[in-house]
Amino acid sequence: MRRKAVLIKLIMFTLIISGASCSNENVIQNNINIKYNLVMTIFDTDIDNPDNDRRAYYEVSIDKTESGRSTIALESQKKIFEAKLTQDRHLIKIEKWVLDDAQGRYVKLNNIYQPKPNFIYVNTDNKNITKVTVQSSKFGTTLYTSTTE
């Protein structure tokens, strides 16, 4: 009985330590078994004129830490962001950047056209892949769909 209590204390201590070490910088884990456990696919749904279909990408922050960007593609095309996260509930925020041809660079889209809402909470674990599909409209209205496989 006493041995069982020690074992429980040891497990709890380990969890506390691992929880403490699981700061923002380490939410993206090293590859252990699977390459990534979060896949975000982002695209616009209502592009009806090729002239308005800009090259774009999304800056992604996880748990309020800058975590990289999606691939670059047309707004109507799927842009992918992949990450290996710790097993936890995470806050994912996205920010849309589009190509300004005149400047020859990507610029942050005006806030009124940014996805709304621009965040989603997801749960990740080490065994499954959480897939989030983000569908935006040109006015920013955004639909998030999350599945776990």
Place this chain on the structure above:
Amino acid sequence: MLIIKKSIYITVIITTIISCSKSGNKEEIEPNNTFSTATEINLNNEYAGFLDSENDIDNFILKIDEEQIVHLELSAIKGVNHAIHIHRLENSKPLLIKVIDDNRKSSPEEFSNLFVYPGTYIITVTHGTGDIKKGNTENRYSLKITSRSFYNEEKEPNDNPQNSNIINNGETLTGYYSPSRNSLNENAQFPYREEDWYRTDIITGEDNPVTIDITLKVVSGVDSILSLYDPDLKEITTSDNASSGGAESITGIGIKKSGTYYICVTGKSFQYNHTEPYELSLKLNTHDSRNELEPNNSFETANKMVINEITGRINQAGDQDFFIYSGISNSNAKIRIQNDPGLDTALTIYNHEKSKVLEVNNTGPGYEEIIPSVHIEDLIYVKITSLSHPSPEMSYKLIIEPMYIQGDTETEPNDNIKEANQIENEITGFTSHKADKDYYLVKTPERIKFKIRIESPKHGTIRISTTDQMGYLIKTKSAGNGETIQMIEMFDKKGYIFVETVVPDYENPYKISIEETK
């Protein structure tokens, strides 16, 4: 009796006056419209005459018994455009050697220095060609002919290469911008231009070239042009730097082929000076391989640099000097141009295919131009262009300093994505000029995130951007004065790192390294 005595005195006085006036200003003897009826004249005399009709021609015959210089002055006739034709009798046949006609009415004609040698000359006063011929029976002309001995000077007529005068090494000759026009010059490019031609024989060779220096001290009122021609009468170079009254010079022109070389002295816009002579000097020098050998204005005539330094001269504004350097292979070198005070040059590097690698003009007059690093595969061409040229004969020194840099180095040109240098792990680059742009290509087999580490130049500032596959900028950061920064970027098969110069550092490089990250 007293009246008779007085009449005799008056008659004697009048006769004396008339005879005196006749001896000071002799008259033409009409008819003298043909050579056979020409009025005989002598040197150092003045003759009067009339061009009394549009068909009148006055011929004067002048017999010369020794070499000398003759000065001809023909006074103006109101409303008449007159001219002087000079013939020399060669085997009893007249040969037209000079036409003096300023092409203006009511204007005198003058020729300062006709060279004559024993023989017979016909001086013809006639109508010019530029105006309608008409006579003047009221105003007569005066033709003055004076002579002096010949000494170290041009021998007119020397109006073309065939009649050019010999000028030898070390010699100085004088000449005149006289007359103002040469009606016998039918050169389509410069019709009627009065030209003085000289020639010199040069013995030289490819291995022991000589350089030629020609200086022309000119006279007031004349904007002169000095030209040098090769034995085939192809122009080698022309000096037309100074304005009216200024000196011209051609210096350091390399001669590698033996033969007769020609010099032409002329003035612009029919300017003349009948009283003040110009001075033309010629000097030949053995060539020192540490000095430039003109002409080297093209790839074909580029001077080969035998050592890492060469001194060159800018002969005129816009002058271009080409050099070939092959002192190192597959390595890098720093290139410097040290300019004389006031001289501003631009520096252009070409590779062995004569494709432009880099062009810099970072500093102003009198300052050094530096290209911090140029990759030399086997040889490079260096072109130096004069931008400002405050005075003739300004010089510069071109210095090429081989350098060893460990690892990969930037290879210019890489100013656009098409010419981007591929980066494997690490590369050293330079801010080569004020607006330098360097593109580096990152190629990956798949989507890979990289940590990019940038070490900025010690005394410069750069702006670093990452780009997408097409070269559109994604992220930008600045770093300077030796600062090291990091960027994270994901490259999907390919992308670029783009470096822009903000504050150039021509002495110290920047360094970029990349490594995969999670």
